Amino acid sequence: MIPQAVLDQWYPVAMTSLVGPWPGRETQLLGRPIMVFKTQSGAVSVQTAQGQAVAVTLAYGHVWACLGTPAQDLFALPEAAQPGRRLVDCGVVRVKCSPLRAVENFLDIAHFPFVHTDVLGAEPHTEVGRYEVQIRDDVDEVWATKVHFYQPQAAKSAAGGIVTEYMYRVAAPTAAVLYKTCPNRTNEWDVIGIFVQPLAEDLCDVYPYMALFDDVTPQADLIHFQQMIFLQDRSILENQIPRLLPLDPGMEIPTQADLTSVAYRRWLKRKGLTYGAQVVAA
Amino acid sequence: MTNWKASGLSKDLPPANVMHADWQGVDLAVWRSASGRLSAWVDRCPHRGMRLSHGFVRGETLACIYHGWTYGVTGACTHIPAHPDMTPPATITATRFEVTERGGVIWIAAKDDPTAPPDIAGFQPLRSLTVQVGEQALLQALAADAPGLTEAEGGLRGTVQIAGLDTQICLMLQPKAQETTLHILCGAGAGPAQVSRWAESLRRQIEDRSAP
The missing domain is CATH 3.90.380.10 (Naphthalene 1,2-dioxygenase Alpha Subunit; Chain A, domain 1)
Structure with a gap:
């Protein structure tokens, strides 16, 4: 079991400049398979293997994802x-x-x-x-x-x-x-x-x-x-x-x-x- | 019966060098000081867990490659470069094993082991060779492929026909999960190059047979 506090954090999952269309970057986060891809409208989306979209933030050249409910905004830089x-x-x-x-x-x-x-x-x-x-x-x-x-x-x-x-x-x-x-x-x-x-x-x-x-x-x-x-x-x-x-x-x-x-x-x-x-x- | 395990050939660990050895599933750093003193320690710096076998020998000390923490042959930490003026607390020590050399082989045992390493007088150390099969499978294969070898303390000994010559062979075994290292020693009979080729072809034969 992954503690909820861990799931509620932001983690980097890709370099924004390299994200392509579906299925995009097939990777994993906290042991769970995810896909990081661009939708037809050009937005970056992160999905679990079950097709569930998770929280995404683009910042500092990278795509950040949170599998749970973000405990706070991504840090400021x-x-x-x-x-x-x-x-x-x-x-x-x-x-x-x-x-x-x-x-x-x-x-x-x-x-x-x-x-x-x-x-x-x-x-x-x-x-x-x-x-x-x-x-x-x-x-x-x-x-x-x-x-x-x-x-x-x-x-x-x-x-x-x-x-x-x-x-x-x-x-x-x-x-x-x-x-x-x-x-x-x-x-x-x-x-x-x-x-x-x-x-x-x-x-x-x-x-x-x-x-x-x-x-x-x-x-x-x-x-x-x-x-x-x-x-x-x-x-x-x-x-x-x-x-x-x-x-x-x-x-x-x-x-x-x-x-x-x-x-x-x-x-x-x-x-x-x-x-x-x-x-x-x- | 001996508890000592062959862990390398003396000639493969020159002064001022360190190597990794597997002892019954325990990772060890085995090192020789500039003056020739041999030590075998748990392969882990107590500071941040870095493998000491990646470290470097200076004089009579082994230093960790991560932060340069330096240990003398007693295992005690003698120098912490981040705090060069501080005397390290006596509690900071590497964990020591027993290590000795006999017959050109490095032998390792647990601390205060009462037994002695095998006597292999009459044999010359040749080389070490790792075979990608576990110890039991290797022993079975050798029984079939080299029936002249019989089990002796620490491994196998006997006579093998090599290049048409009856050759005295001693194999000391160092098992590790799915592989076994053979420390090969030879006596009268075929020359070193011929024994070396014999051992390599034996390895291929055994590995090919056990390949899935």
Whole structure:
């Protein structure tokens, strides 16, 4: 049985630009087969295998669906509409892991020197300083702020090593967004997200997403950069044991650098969002 | 009777390397330090569950590839790169198994096992070969295809005709669900290349027969 709280959330199910006519994208959500297609009038529709239409929202280049009754509107991402930003769809990567582990990895900084070596991090610059984490009850989101990390090549447009500042945001159970120092504009943040489609508890499609101030770098290079980063992450995500994310303390050992992950797990557990989670220690 | 399981050949795990091994269904990371010390641990970093067999050896330590958490040969975590000035709590340790080498074979047993690994003196380690059939099916096939081999501690031993020569063969078995790895050792008789070809054709024969 899938908890109602899980069914009532929004999940990404397709890139809007790639949705075709019936039967469109035949995929699944929370283990249930669905079709994402364009109707004759041009609207995007999502149907279950029984032909039942479910709630749909189009936003941030993606189609979002809810199998139950949406508990709230889809999260706001005002930067997506900000003039001057380039929106970059980076395709989709299938990963054999819990959708929650994919989000948690996105929130993690400490792995940069070891998994994204010489790009997002490099030894000996491994220290993760204190940062602030909150579960913001007004928007029902997890936020981490004042995160700083030394990066050899923080973005495709970065020329050399810089200390990058980050903010992290869990905007939905399987969607996270980060705001990081923009190499081209000192008063703005680059926005990078991952939208994770839970196909099953241990299988997901991950859509990286970017909204950048970068008028120079060719689109293909931006996509290659993001795909390189995410494929490095995939080699981790498919080799974590257990496949499901443990929500109970004891199974895994966090440190101060993992405060975002601790808050994310606590938030999931409190909300009963246990799809893809291991609740009782094995 | 021995509880030790052949888990690889010594020569296939050079210093400063780590590999994965399946021990009775338990995933293990087996690694050799720069100075040659061998360790076998549960293949899971206690931090975030990443397989330690994907990690890297530096000197006398194994580090997890995910966040670089570093463990000494006792299994204790000695360094957490995200907090370089902190001494890791003693409670953070890898889970250890017994591991030793005898006759050029890496042997693994549960902690404090009282038995000894098999004596395979007189045989030279040749190579390992994985056959896509379970252990029982493999033993049945070998009884038919290599009747000169009889069951001995840890696997099979006996005389096989290879390239017209009576050849002393020792096969140590490492079963895993639907496949079995053979650690092949040979004594007097045919040369290594001939024994290797014999083993490969035996594998094909057994796999072809068990193919659906």
